[in-house]
Amino acid sequence: MLRRFASFLLLALILCTVRAGAEEAGVGAPSVSPPDAVERLTEENARLTERVRLLEASCVNRDDLVRRNLVRLKAIARDVKAQRQPMADFEGYVRWMSGSLSSYSKYVEAGSAAASLARFLPIPYAGQAGMFAKFVAHFALSLNATSNAIEKYLKTSQQFVTRVEAIDASKPLTAKEVSELGHFADDPLLKDTADVQAKLATTSDLSASALAFLEGMNQYVGCTDEYWSKTKQLMTRKEADPKEKSYLSESSQSLRAQAASFNTRLKLFGDVATRDAPLIKSLGAFDELIREIDARVVARSR
Numbered sequence: 001m002l003r004r005f006a007s008f009l010l011l012a013l014i015l016c017t018v019r020a021g022a023e024e025a026g027v028g029a030p031s032v033s034p035p036d037a038v039e040r041l042t043e044e045n046a047r048l049t050e051r052v053r054l055l056e057a058s059c060v061n062r063d064d065l066v067r068r069n070l071v072r073l074k075a076i077a078r079d080v081k082a083q084r085q086p087m088a089d090f091e092g093y094v095r096w097m098s099g100s101l102s103s104y105s106k107y108v109e110a111g112s113a114a115a116s117l118a119r120f121l122p123i124p125y126a127g128q129a130g131m132f133a134k135f136v137a138h139f140a141l142s143l144n145a146t147s148n149a150i151e152k153y154l155k156t157s158q159q160f161v162t163r164v165e166a167i168d169a170s171k172p173l174t175a176k177e178v179s180e181l182g183h184f185a186d187d188p189l190l191k192d193t194a195d196v197q198a199k200l201a202t203t204s205d206l207s208a209s210a211l212a213f214l215e216g217m218n219q220y221v222g223c224t225d226e227y228w229s230k231t232k233q234l235m236t237r238k239e240a241d242p243k244e245k246s247y248l249s250e251s252s253q254s255l256r257a258q259a260a261s262f263n264t265r266l267k268l269f270g271d272v273a274t275r276d277a278p279l280i281k282s283l284g285a286f287d288e289l290i291r292e293i294d295a296r297v298v299a300r301s302r
Contacts (some may be wrong), residue, residue, distance in 0.1 A: 004121045005193070017050055047285065062293045066175045069286045070167060072279055073181055077164040080157045086265040089149055090200060093262045097207065100255065101143075104214065146199040153196040154243050160189050175290060182283035190280055193273050200266050207259045211252060218248040222279045287297050 163181055167173070 018078050062175070062290055062297075063173070063295070065286050066178050066288050067169070069178050069283055070169060070173060072283060072286075073164050073167075073178065073185065074169075076185060076276055076279060077161050080161055081268055083193075083272055084154065084161075085155055086269060087150055087154055088266055090262070091147065093258060094147050094150070094203065095268065096258065097203070098140065098143050100251070101136050101139055101160060101210070104210065105133065122217050135206075135209065135213070139210065140282040142199075142202055142206055146196075146203050149192075150194040152235050153192045156188050156192045160184060179287050179290070180282075182287055185280045186284060190277065197266075197270055197273055200269070204259070204263055204266055206261075207255065207262070211259060213253065214248055214252045218252055 160181070163184070167177065167181075
């Protein structure tokens, strides 16, 4: 009886969706659903099919569903532990970038003053130097926000991992505790993961912009000794040391290497987050089935 009802429900949903698509397209016109509508329908059908399959399977009961959710939570917790590892590197990069920005800013400010005294550089340079000063201020704020996001993610993820690892799968499971962990993963954990990923991506983009500016400015100053000499004198009030003429070039190379390592780790972090997001969302579907089973048991006992 349950199988017939579930199959009928699934068929009715498909027919209603197709009919709605035909009415939107117009009478007599071919029914063509937009790609996003087709995708949504496919996802909904897959979700309902999975629920029907689980409800039809006589071997699946409430305890089995609770255990399945725990298995998924354990898998997610393992991934979260792996995602926490590069956070120390991310924090180190943020600190390094903050210090480097200060040095870049001082150099550019001194260079801008030198350019106004010795008018031999391309005209756009003065404007670029002014824009870079604003860019540095914006980047500094962004780095601070990234640091806060990392700290918040570390606290949330540690709490999640600790709670999941505290559950002994060999003992009778508490459905309420497993359900609460599912909600925790779906809200604060998933939210903080997305937030720190977005903040880190912004840091990556701003680093690329800083690198592009430094490399462009290096091309300006690399063709003349006069500009470089005036810049160094304004910065130190001393004669320029020929060994330091390569400051911009070395800074660009260091930033390029650091940014490449940062981006590699960020991509791995993002790949795991993308893979686990559907797994976390599926916890809610199993939790809903558990509640439905509990409701039927209560209804039969009356």
